[in-house]
Amino acid sequence: MTLIHEERPSDSPYVESITRGWTTADGSSIRPAETHWHMVFVRVNGRSLALHVGPLTSAGVAAWGAGAEILWVKFRLGVFMPHLPAKDFLNVETFLPEAGGQSFWLNGSAWQLPDFENADTFADQLARRDVLAADPVVNAALQDRASKTPLRTIRHRFAQATGLSQSHIRQHDRAQQAAALLRQGVSILDAAYHAGYYDQPHLTRSLKRFVGQTPAQLALPTLPE
Numbered sequence: 001m002t003l004i005h006e007e008r009p010s011d012s013p014y015v016e017s018i019t020r021g022w023t024t025a026d027g028s029s030i031r032p033a034e035t036h037w038h039m040v041f042v043r044v045n046g047r048s049l050a051l052h053v054g055p056l057t058s059a060g061v062a063a064w065g066a067g068a069e070i071l072w073v074k075f076r077l078g079v080f081m082p083h084l085p086a087k088d089f090l091n092v093e094t095f096l097p098e099a100g101g102q103s104f105w106l107n108g109s110a111w112q113l114p115d116f117e118n119a120d121t122f123a124d125q126l127a128r129r130d131v132l133a134a135d136p137v138v139n140a141a142l143q144d145r146a147s148k149t150p151l152r153t154i155r156h157r158f159a160q161a162t163g164l165s166q167s168h169i170r171q172h173d174r175a176q177q178a179a180a181l182l183r184q185g186v187s188i189l190d191a192a193y194h195a196g197y198y199d200q201p202h203l204t205r206s207l208k209r210f211v212g213q214t215p216a217q218l219a220l221p222t223l224p225e
Contacts, residue, residue, distance in 0.1 A: 002024050002025040002066070003021055003023050003029075004022050005021030005022075006019065006020060006021070007019040008116075010119070010120050010123075011120050012120040012123045013134065014075060014123045014127055014134060015079075016036055016076045016077075018071070018072070018074070020070065021070045022070070023068045025066045026065050028063040030212040031056070032056075032059050032176075032210060032211045033059050033172055033210040033212075035055050035162065035168070035172050035173075036055065036074050036075055037053060037055055037075055038052075038053040038074050038075065039052060039072075040053050040070065040072050040073075041071040042068055042070050043068065044065070044068040044069070048098070048104075050096040050106075051096065052081075052093070052094045053092075053093050054089030054090050054091060054094075054163065055086075055089075055090055055163055056090075057091055057168070058209050058210065059209065059213075071113075071115065071116060073114070073119050073122075075123070075132075076134070076139075077138060077142060077162060078134055078136070078138030078142070078161050080132070080133060080135070080160070080161045081132060083107050085163075086160065087159060089163065090163050090164070099111075106131060109131075135160070135161040137157040141154050142169070172210050174196060174206070175206045175207055175210035176211070178191045178192065178197070178206070178207060178215075179207060179211045179218050181194060182218040183218055188200060188215045188216070192215075200215070
């Protein structure tokens with residue numbers, strides 16, 4: 001294994017999860033599409049880097065070098081930075097300017113790099129300084145609680161807060177559901193039915209786009225390392 005990592009949930013209303021990892025050797029792997037955006041903090045060769053990583057609309061390959069310590073802060077859907085238009089950061093990784101030592105520049109201020117334990121507090125501080133905002137309409141629509149909100153308003157709010165359409169997010173989530181079923185040993189045809197696909201080719205196209213693997217690849221048993 002070339003990447004060791006651990007993940008925990010977050011107590012912050014702005015953060016979905018927090019993950020830290022260490023790279024023990026050069027490596028790469030298939031990475032799935034991602035509807036959430038992240039802030040990523042890397043310490044390598046005595047240098048600290050901060051990145052803004054936008055949503056990833058399709059699967060791809062992630063590569064890394066050895067000797068890095070990485071922190072991923074995954075923000076909840078509907079949380080966004082008003083000064084950074086979400087649609088401009090789809091499939092984009094942006095390095096945030098260094099501010100010296102263990103800090104970086106964001107929205108005109110220097111911020112200390114967070115760690116695995118205080119990343120929740122870091123996100124809450126961003127919100128208190130109006131660097132982060134949360135759109136309640138997006139959250140309500142994702143939970144089917146926005147029936148009184150005009151569809152045009154919902155489309156606009158999704159584009160503003162996520163850079164994605166609600167339909168795209170639902171397609172992504174359906175592919176993740178199907179992938180989870182296949183990994184649990186559910187047959188390909190049953191996984192397609194339960195996840196709401198028309199047929200197996202429809203499932204295959206979706207999984208290749210969002211997960212980066214075919215149903216047969218996902219259904220293969222995992223071999224011990």
